[in-house]
Amino acid sequence: MFPWDKSAGEYSRANGFHVILEKRKMITMSMACCLKYLLITVSWWILSLSSTQAAQPLPLHDKAQAEDSEGLSSPLKKYDNYCAKEHFYEVPKAWEIQFHRVVSNLSQLLGGYDIDIVAWPSWREPPVVNGKRLEGGQYVSGGHGGGGKRRVMLVLEIVQDELIQEHPHMRSVIAHEYFHVYQRHVNPSIEEAFSVKWLIEGSAAVFESMYLRDFEQVDDYAETAQLRHAVPDDFGARMESYGNRDVNYGTSTAMVLLACREGGFQRMLDFWKRQPNNTNWKQLFEELFHVSVEQFYRKGQHVSPKTLDLSRMGSLHQMRF
Numbered sequence: 236m237f238p239w240d241k242s243a244g245e246y247s248r249a250n251g252f253h254v255i256l257e258k259r260k261m262i263t264m265s266m267a268c269c270l271k272y273l274l275i276t277v278s279w280w281i282l283s284l285s286s287t288q289a290a291q292p293l294p295l296h297d298k299a300q301a302e303d304s305e306g307l308s309s310p311l312k313k314y315d316n317y318c319a320k321e322h323f324y325e326v327p328k329a330w331e332i333q334f335h336r337v338v339s340n341l342s343q344l345l346g347g348y349d350i351d352i353v354a355w356p357s358w359r360e361p362p363v364v365n366g367k368r369l370e371g372g373q374y375v376s377g378g379h380g381g382g383g384k385r386r387v388m389l390v391l392e393i394v395q396d397e398l399i400q401e402h403p404h405m406r407s408v409i410a411h412e413y414f415h416v417y418q419r420h421v422n423p424s425i426e427e428a429f430s431v432k433w434l435i436e437g438s439a440a441v442f443e444s445m446y447l448r449d450f451e452q453v454d455d456y457a458e459t460a461q462l463r464h465a466v467p468d469d470f471g472a473r474m475e476s477y478g479n480r481d482v483n484y485g486t487s488t489a490m491v492l493l494a495c496r497e498g499g500f501q502r503m504l505d506f507w508k509r510q511p512n513n514t515n516w517k518q519l520f521e522e523l524f525h526v527s528v529e530q531f532y533r534k535g536q537h538v539s540p541k542t543l544d545l546s547r548m549g550s551l552h553q554m555r556f
């Protein structure tokens with residue numbers, strides 16, 4: 236039901252909704268980040284001159300150059316199109332059709348990634364992948380695949396009741412988990428050196444609600460499934476760790492909605508692009524949101540979750556991912 240920490244290398248979720256298992260090895264971020272963004276910005280500008288398509292991912296060779304020049308561990312590479320390797324076990328056709336429609340929308344927004352996507356229905360045992368039986372639930376794992384090769388795995392156990400009832404969570408959870416994949420692309424620190432739960436999960440939760448609103452005509456998911464679980468008294472530093480009660484990430488959702496109330500969700504995306512880690516995130520937060528984290532926490536304890544909604548977040552169709 237609640238988030239827990241588990242074995243190293245996994246980054247996952249469970250409950251009717253989410254849980255995370257993650258790796259906490261620290262890596263050092265260097266000032267070369269600035270150089271990387273300069274290179275990416277220049278490359279992007281050059282690309283934009285030769286293309287009429289506004290939201291085209293950076294060409295891989297440009298990105299590789301930027302990464303080589305700084306010597307950081309490689310972020311997950313982005314491709315133009317959906318390119319995940321699917322490992323589907325007895326998945327119902329109705330789910331597969333929905334999945335491909337949703338993931339096509341998501342790939343157009345967030346890019347394609349060479350990851351493994353594993354899915355199976357809840358009425359059978361979780362499958363064995365790379366010699367190991369998977370844990371149930373829905374999550375993203377950053378472990379290693381066959382031959383020790385680093386592979387990101389997006390795991391989707393299909394909940395039978397959600398399929399029968401056509402529950403929006405069946406679609407939104409795909410958006411939530413795919414956003415975690417995108418987070419790994421923009422900020423490699425998330426795998427090992429950034430673990431602030433309310434920012435990681437709140438961002439994915441707000442994204443999934445925006446996805447339902449902008450692509451699936453479901454407008455009330457944030458209110459009916461997330462914010463109603465928010466606890467204002469929990470608003471603050473205790474939401475930085477995963478070992479806390481946060482039903483359906485309601486409090487984390489409220490915190491991200493409050494942080495973005497002035498600048499929209501774009502500001503949170505810009506925060507992620509600055510590659511926060513456990514050392515620099517408070518400074519980056521203050522730069523982007525114009526309030527210190529401590530002031531923000533104090534402010535949040537006096538805000539009713541009922542005053543928060545998606546209306547000020549902007550449209551996903553307009554976001555610069």
Ligand SMILES: [Zn+2]
Nearest residue numbers: 248253436439
């Ligand atoms: Zn999550």
